[in-house]
Amino acid sequence: MERIIIIGGGGTGAAIAHDLVLRGFDVSLFERGELLSGTTGRHQGLLHSGARYAVHDPASARECIQENKILRRIAPQAIEQNDGLFVALDEADLAFKPSFLENCRACGIPTRELTARQALALEPELNPSLKMAVQVPDATMDAWRLPLHFFATARANGARIHIFSEVIGFYQANGTITGIRIFDHQTHREYDVQGDVFINAAGAWAGKIGSLAAIQLPILPGPGVMVAVNGRLTNMVINRLHKADEGDIIVPQRQLTILGTSIWLADDPDLVELPRDHEHRIIELCSKLVPLLKNKGAHATWCAIRPLISLSQTGDPLEISRDFGCFDHNDRDNLSGLVSVIGGKATTLRLMAEKTADLICRKTGRNIACKTKTKKLLHYRHFYK
Amino acid sequence: MRILRYKPGHIDPARYQEFSLELDPEMSVLDGLEALRLNQDSTLMYRHSCHHSSCGTCACKINGRERLTCTTKFKELKGNTITLAPLEGFKLLGDLVVDMSPFYDDISEGWSYLKKSEYGESAQLPEGIKKFERFENCIECGACISACPATHKNKGFMGPAALAAVNIELKKSAEKSENLLSLAANKRGERLCERALNCSRVCPTGVYPARHIADLRKLIDHGIKTAGSKGKQSSGPGSL
Numbered sequence: 276m277e278r279i280i281i282i283g284g285g286g287t288g289a290a291i292a293h294d295l296v297l298r299g300f301d302v303s304l305f306e307r308g309e310l311l312s313g314t315t316g317r318h319q320g321l322l323h324s325g326a327r328y329a330v331h332d333p334a335s336a337r338e339c340i341q342e343n344k345i346l347r348r349i350a351p352q353a354i355e356q357n358d359g360l361f362v363a364l365d366e367a368d369l370a371f372k373p374s375f376l377e378n379c380r381a382c383g384i385p386t387r388e389l390t391a392r393q394a395l396a397l398e399p400e401l402n403p404s405l406k407m408a409v410q411v412p413d414a415t416m417d418a419w420r421l422p423l424h425f426f427a428t429a430r431a432n433g434a435r436i437h438i439f440s441e442v443i444g445f446y447q448a449n450g451t452i453t454g455i456r457i458f459d460h461q462t463h464r465e466y467d468v469q470g471d472v473f474i475n476a477a478g479a480w481a482g483k484i485g486s487l488a489a490i491q492l493p494i495l496p497g498p499g500v501m502v503a504v505n506g507r508l509t510n511m512v513i514n515r516l517h518k519a520d521e522g523d524i525i526v527p528q529r530q531l532t533i534l535g536t537s538i539w540l541a542d543d544p545d546l547v548e549l550p551r552d553h554e555h556r557i558i559e560l561c562s563k564l565v566p567l568l569k570n571k572g573a574h575a576t577w578c579a580i581r582p583l584i585s586l587s588q589t590g591d592p593l594e595i596s597r598d599f600g601c602f603d604h605n606d607r608d609n610l611s612g613l614v615s616v617i618g619g620k621a622t623t624l625r626l627m628a629e630k631t632a633d634l635i636c637r638k639t640g641r642n643i644a645c646k647t648k649t650k651k652l653l654h655y656r657h658f659y660k
Numbered sequence: 661m662r663i664l665r666y667k668p669g670h671i672d673p674a675r676y677q678e679f680s681l682e683l684d685p686e687m688s689v690l691d692g693l694e695a696l697r698l699n700q701d702s703t704l705m706y707r708h709s710c711h712h713s714s715c716g717t718c719a720c721k722i723n724g725r726e727r728l729t730c731t732t733k734f735k736e737l738k739g740n741t742i743t744l745a746p747l748e749g750f751k752l753l754g755d756l757v758v759d760m761s762p763f764y765d766d767i768s769e770g771w772s773y774l775k776k777s778e779y780g781e782s783a784q785l786p787e788g789i790k791k792f793e794r795f796e797n798c799i800e801c802g803a804c805i806s807a808c809p810a811t812h813k814n815k816g817f818m819g820p821a822a823l824a825a826v827n828i829e830l831k832k833s834a835e836k837s838e839n840l841l842s843l844a845a846n847k848r849g850e851r852l853c854e855r856a857l858n859c860s861r862v863c864p865t866g867v868y869p870a871r872h873i874a875d876l877r878k879l880i881d882h883g884i885k886t887a888g889s890k891g892k893q894s895s896g897p898g899s900l
Contacts, residue, residue, distance in 0.1 A: 311709045312708050355795060357792050358786055358789055419710055463703065503712040507777070507779045509779075510794070529714065529797060530865070551684075551686065659760055
């Protein structure tokens, strides 16, 4: 079978390796650092129901609810399956409710309306002056262990996973990418790897990989700040019932509560600096939902960089779709042998991989069905066995 | 920062290298490592993923003590020079990166990583949820093993993380208790613990492995007494 080389060991690379190796391809993956050290491992840990996107980004919302159901089945050990609430705090939130419910229904996201009293009975630390809440199937995922399930299964099925192995250049011949040059951070040696198709799955860093092959990609690195506070204040994910905004999602996890997030756009994902004022603002905004947060100091504050796709750019980064695209550079740039996956989010990693592997099948003239929807993943601990 | 550098065949044997870095005291040690890698030496190897003490990848020795780089802020550390070294008791792969595979030798994939959430015991459950669950506290960082003197003296010792995992699983799955206790009671198990308690001191997420080992010891002692009082009938292999 064809040799497929994946560049990037984030959630996307993990799921692509799993999918392709199940379809019988010869798969190698290269990651410049530790696995999941770019964006995936740092995300807020929200397994989206899709409700967050239902009003302004229904395509992503539909993908999220479909993948949410699949991931709950194939990796149950990596998910706290406690559902989530969208909480209305004022009249403006209530005015948003009808379109929210209607769009959730249209996207296939189950909802259940709760009175303020019912919501407080489930989550006693909610702002007692809430108006009402809507239950949705959000959940908490382990941002390291869920994608590690994919890596564990991919490796057990024959994929070769290389960490601390940085791609530093491409080899081209007659308009075709034929190989990559790798710098091995462990030995400081460089070596070449040949392949039949190369997949750029470097997430927010995909533009940098593209530039090594002298191609431009529609990628916008979109950093956001998250804050972890000590103490678990809720069991369910808590969202504000309003148009998606900053500081309106609270994800409980273990003994922590993770607050998110902010958003801005950056040119170089390696040069993003954490704006210190965001921490205070996010705690303030989230404390409207759960007032106890106001007295909490930050346990950790960090930045994660969304890989935003910039095909239909709007002025407001919150409005940029969280959808994804697979690009065949043969069609786009007259460069054969290279595919890029741009955009997406942790909840939809399996679907991104399915679409990418479908494209690899088309490129290689093979007709092999995707098997990842139902294939239960190996436990993440298997990665180290 | 003084960082132990090691690259097999390249920086070999390992040696310390000093870096100067302008610090914001609010920065974590991991933020400092990221700044060094991006601005001074792109070949610096360290593990990291979540940046908030959930993944367990970034544990190393900071000024001689096992800690997570992601939640240790420079302002908490004494002195102008911070010394970083990899965890002990694991094979060194490069710089601060160790091979975590042996950590999982005695931790089964069959042991659940989820537990019943203790938060809001009196809270009602939403429709469709049978019980509120959450992940285990142990983030499998390896700090307890690096800090354990018994682990370094006796390579066969299961170590504090695996013994804590045995006791946690024992509490969840009574039906497995016979097998789990025989694991803890074997010659690589609880008996090799020297009660130094370093494991509980360095654990970044409050697992307190030493308490779990003490629990196991009581159960094993009780089992031996019970087996002894019942005579030969129940003293066969695996009867603890």
